[in-house]
Amino acid sequence: MIRKLWPYARPYSGWIAAGILCSAMDAIFQLLIPLVMSDIVDVGIANADQGYILRKGVLMVALAMGALLFGLGGAGFSSVAGMGFGSNLRRAEYEHIQNFAFSNIERFSTASLVTRLTNDVRNLEMSLMMSMRLMVRAPVMLVSALVLSIRISYQLSSVFLAALPLLIVVVVTILIRVGPMFRSLQEKTDALNLVVQENLSNIRVVKSFVREDREEEKFAARNQDLKRTSQRAFGAVVMNMPIMMLIIYGTIIAVMWFGGRMVFAGTLEPGKLTTYFTYITEIMMSLMMVSMIFMMLTRTAACAKRVAEVLNEEPAITDSGAVREENGFAEVQDGGIDFAHVSFKYHQEAEEWILKDISLHIEPGQTVGVVGGTGSGKTSLVSLIPRLYEASEGTVRVGGRPVEEYTMEKLRDAVSMVLQKNTLFSGTIRENLLWGNPEATEEQLWEACRAACADEFLSRMPDGLDTDLGQGGVNVSGGQKQRLCIARAILKQPKVLILDDSTSAVDTATDAKIRQAFASELGGATKIIIAQRTASVRDADLILVMDGGQIAAQGTHAELMENCEIYREVCQSQEEGASIDG
Numbered sequence: 283m284i285r286k287l288w289p290y291a292r293p294y295s296g297w298i299a300a301g302i303l304c305s306a307m308d309a310i311f312q313l314l315i316p317l318v319m320s321d322i323v324d325v326g327i328a329n330a331d332q333g334y335i336l337r338k339g340v341l342m343v344a345l346a347m348g349a350l351l352f353g354l355g356g357a358g359f360s361s362v363a364g365m366g367f368g369s370n371l372r373r374a375e376y377e378h379i380q381n382f383a384f385s386n387i388e389r390f391s392t393a394s395l396v397t398r399l400t401n402d403v404r405n406l407e408m409s410l411m412m413s414m415r416l417m418v419r420a421p422v423m424l425v426s427a428l429v430l431s432i433r434i435s436y437q438l439s440s441v442f443l444a445a446l447p448l449l450i451v452v453v454v455t456i457l458i459r460v461g462p463m464f465r466s467l468q469e470k471t472d473a474l475n476l477v478v479q480e481n482l483s484n485i486r487v488v489k490s491f492v493r494e495d496r497e498e499e500k501f502a503a504r505n506q507d508l509k510r511t512s513q514r515a516f517g518a519v520v521m522n523m524p525i526m527m528l529i530i531y532g533t534i535i536a537v538m539w540f541g542g543r544m545v546f547a548g549t550l551e552p553g554k555l556t557t558y559f560t561y562i563t564e565i566m567m568s569l570m571m572v573s574m575i576f577m578m579l580t581r582t583a584a585c586a587k588r589v590a591e592v593l594n595e596e597p598a599i600t601d602s603g604a605v606r607e608e609n610g611f612a613e614v615q616d617g618g619i620d621f622a623h624v625s626f627k628y629h630q631e632a633e634e635w636i637l638k639d640i641s642l643h644i645e646p647g648q649t650v651g652v653v654g655g656t657g658s659g660k661t662s663l664v665s666l667i668p669r670l671y672e673a674s675e676g677t678v679r680v681g682g683r684p685v686e687e688y689t690m691e692k693l694r695d696a697v698s699m700v701l702q703k704n705t706l707f708s709g710t711i712r713e714n715l716l717w718g719n720p721e722a723t724e725e726q727l728w729e730a731c732r733a734a735c736a737d738e739f740l741s742r743m744p745d746g747l748d749t750d751l752g753q754g755g756v757n758v759s760g761g762q763k764q765r766l767c768i769a770r771a772i773l774k775q776p777k778v779l780i781l782d783d784s785t786s787a788v789d790t791a792t793d794a795k796i797r798q799a800f801a802s803e804l805g806g807a808t809k810i811i812i813a814q815r816t817a818s819v820r821d822a823d824l825i826l827v828m829d830g831g832q833i834a835a836q837g838t839h840a841e842l843m844e845n846c847e848i849y850r851e852v853c854q855s856q857e858e859g860a861s862i863d864g
Contacts, residue, residue: 286590286593286594287371287406287586287589287590290367290370290371290374291363291366291367291370291410293366293370294362294363294366294367297359297360297362297363297366298359298360298363298410298414300355300359301355301356301358301359301360301363301414301415302414302418304352304353304355304356304359305352305353305356305360305414305415305418305419305422306418306419306422307348307352308349308352308353308356308419309418309419309422309423309426310422310426311345311346311348311349311352312345312349312423312564313423313426313427313430313561313564314345315342315345315346315349316556316557316560316561317430317557318338318341318342318345319342319553319556319557319560320553320554320556320557321338321553322334322335322338322339322342322553323551323552323553323556324551324552324553324554326338356414356415356419357415359414360410360411360412360414360415361411363410363411363414364407364408364410364411364414365407365411367406367407367410368403368404368406368407368410371403371406371407371589372399372400372403374593375398375399375403375589375592375593376399378592378593378595379395379399379592381597381600382595382597382598383597383598383599383670383671383672384665384670384671385598385628385629385671386595386597386598388628389595390592390595391472391476392476392479393472393473393475393476393478393479394472394475394476395592396475396479397468397471397472397475398588398589398591398592401468401471401585402468402585402586402588402589403585403589405581405582405585406582406585406586406589409578409579409581409582409585412575412578413575413578413579416571416574416575417575419568419571420568420569420571420572420575421568421572423564423565423567423568424564424565424568424569424572427561427562427564427565427568428561428565430561431558431561431562431565434554434557434558434561435541435544435550435554435558437540437544438537438540438541438544438550438558441533441536441537441540445529445532445533445536446569448529449526449529449569449573452522452525452526452529452573453522453569453572453573453576456518456519456521456522456573456577457576457577457580459518460515460518460519460577460580460581463511463514463515463518464515464580464581464584465584465587466511466515467508467511467512467515467581467584468584468585468588470504470507470508470511470512471508473504473507473508474501474504474505474507474508477497477500477501477504478501481497481501519577522570522573522574522577523570526566526569526570526573527570529566530563530566530567530570533562533566534559534562534563534566537558537559537562538559541555541558541559542555598672599669599671599672599690601689601690603684603686603687604686604687604688604689604692605683605687605688611688611689611692612683612687612688612692613688613692613696614680614681614683614688614692614693614695614696614697614777615681615682616646616647616681616682616777616808617644617646617647617680617681617696617776617777617778617806617807617808618644618645618646618679618680618681618682618808619642619643619644619667619678619679619680619778619808620642620643620644620677620678620679621640621641621642621643621663621666621676621677621678621679622641622676622677622678622679623639623640623641623675623676623677624637624639624640624641624666624673624675624676624677624678625637625638625639625640625673625674625675625676626662626666626671626673626674626675627674628671630674635674635831636659636662636831637659637662637663637666637831637832638830638831638832639676639832640663640676640832640833642826642833642836644808644810644824645808645823646777646806646808647805647806647807647808648808648809648823648824649800649808649809649811649821649822649823649824650808650809650810650811650822650823650824650825650826651810651811651812651813651818651819651820651822651824651825651826652664652810652811652812652813652819652825652826652828653812653813653814653816653819653825653826653827653828653849653852654826654827654828654829654834655828655829658828658829658830658831659828659830659831659832660782660812660828661702661782661812662831663828664699664780664782664810664812666678666685667680667685667697667699667778667780667810668685668693668694668697668699668778668780669685669686669690669693669694670699680693680696680697680778681696681777695774695776696776696777696778697776697777697778697779697780698718698771698772698774698776698778698779698780699771699779699780699782700764700767700768700771700779700780700781700782700784701782701784702782702783702784704755704760704763704764704766704767704784705755705767706751706755706758706763706766706767707751707755708751708752708753709750709751710745710747710748710749710750710751711740711746711747711748711749711751711766712727712747712748714751714755714766714770715727715730715731715747715766715769715770715773716773717770718730718769718770718771718772718773718774719773719774719775722773724747726773727747727773728747729803730769730770730772730773730803731747731765731766731769732799733768733769733772733796733799733800733802733803734765734766734768734769734772734796734799735765735788735792735795735796735799736762736765736766736768736769739758739762739765759787760787761787761788761789761792763787764784764785764786764787764788765788765792765796767784768781768784768785768796772799772803772804775804775807776804776807777806777807777808778807778808778809778810779800779804779807779808779809779810780810780812781809781810781811781812781813782812783812783813783814785813785818786813786814786815790815790817793815793817793818794817797811797818797821815856816839816849816852816853816856817856819839820839821839822838822839823838824836824837824838825837825838825839825842825849827842827846827848827849829848834846834848835848835849
């Protein structure tokens with residue numbers, strides 16, 4: 283994992299080195315102060331030499347100032363390196379997610395990806411910052427203080443060395459306990475975020491079904507679960523402190539007992555004993571810091587593993603097969619589409635096929651209607667055209683080439699798809715429409731809106747195209763949202779336009795107007811219209827009837843009325859329903 287994450291910290295290697303050096307010098311300067319103080323007690327005070335005391339006092343002040351400056355430098359350098367590392371890692375993780383196919387994203391929940399991008403990365407950057415200071419300072423203090431304490435009195439050092447194995451046993455025991463707890467803690471955080479995300483994203487559904495109490499109960503259960511896991515994990519960590527302090531104070535009492543006897547016996551000077559107390563305290567505190575570092579690294583390891591899982595996830599769909607020509611990568615020449623014995627399932631290990639042996643030819647500029655029952659494979663069929671999913675078997679061609687020979691950028695620039703779930707982003711209507719064409723003029727924007735019959739309600743809005751939509755387009759109705767999404771697709775001027783049941787929320791008259799506008803605005807584009815209403819596809823050049831993942835029949839409206847019982851029954855049922863409504 284270190285090898286995987288280090289490249290994101292490498293640009294700050296100079297800052298890391300400077301921070302490590304400052305932390306080491308801070309520790310060394312602080313360790314020299316007790317030695318100077320010992321000389322003041324044993325030489326200056328013992329001989330009543332004021333000049334000696336003054337010189338050593340000035341040296342102590344200089345050492346303290348040096349420790350302060352190096353401490354500030356270490357803190358500053360570690361902050362720059364830690365925050366920079368976190369920023370690079372977040373950006374890399376986010377950019378990698380953008381390359382995921384739908385099948386990759388389905389491996390991680392949205393809430394989990396958000397947690398990995400924010401909470402997990404935050405823990406990693408904090409760990410780097412703390413590590414640069416504590417992981418350098420603690421070992422330097424520990425080793426240096428141990429050497430200096432042994433140099434002062436080898437006999438007294440045996441007291442500390444006797445307590446060392448007990449300290450190690452305590453730290454290892456706690457680490458073994460908290461490791462799995464921290465991994466579980468991150469999973470519980472994912473689960474809580476999932477509840478929050480679903481509730482806030484679907485708040486209208488929650489309120490319409492009066493399920494606020496149920497959602498509160500669900501949140502409370504997940505929140506309580508996270509609380510219990512946090513209490514267990516951090517409770518085990520907190521236990522480290524009192525146990526370590528008990529051992530430290532026990533060691534200090536033992537040192538006082540044996541050291542006092544040595545002073546009375548004349549084998550140890552009082553100043554040396556005072557200095558020895560300081561070093562023993564530094565050794566014990568360094569050990570406590572080391573134990574805290576290991577516990578922090580236990581949680582860091584869990585976070586690093588989760589981030590690495592995202593970075594190691596190989597995109598299921600890549601540009602590896604793209605063909606490069608003289609002027610760059612291959613361009614989509616026209617909207618011709620061919621399916622040659624195409625079969626598809628979402629996962630290779632799945633037993634059920636979503637599409638089975640589809641063979642189909644669509645001429646450039648044709649209007650194709652797709653009808654069929656829920657689960658018949660309509661959306662899956664059109665999703666293979668822009669490579670939102672990869673065909674499991676067979677070949678999909680657009681513009682005479684297999685879709686794998688285009689880069690995803692070139693292919694998807696030529697294919698405009700209005701999905702079943704219409705999505706608008708926070709911001710103004712203008713900003714959303716410019717997704718289709720960032721260079722579009724005012725006239726082009728209004729022309730696309732007229733073609734999608736969106737100008738009817740836009741003209742009534744005080745700010746027109748500059749009306750703020752709110753988060754997810756909450757300020758417009760479902761039908762208005764659909765028309766804005768269609769206008770955005772028209773602005774793209776694609777070679778293939780796919781409407782996946784995207785006029786379901788508009789009335790039949792508006793639906794007819796939109797389809798008529800396609801002829802003038804996108805005359806040369808291939809248009810594929812998935813619809814539940816047969817009236818929406820009645821005038822199509824070709825109508826596909828999907829059933830059970832296969833094309834049950836294809837032809838014009840007249841041909842299907844004569845030869846396809848499924849299509850005829852659907853038409854008749856809708857006509858009867860319309861007459862009853864009338």
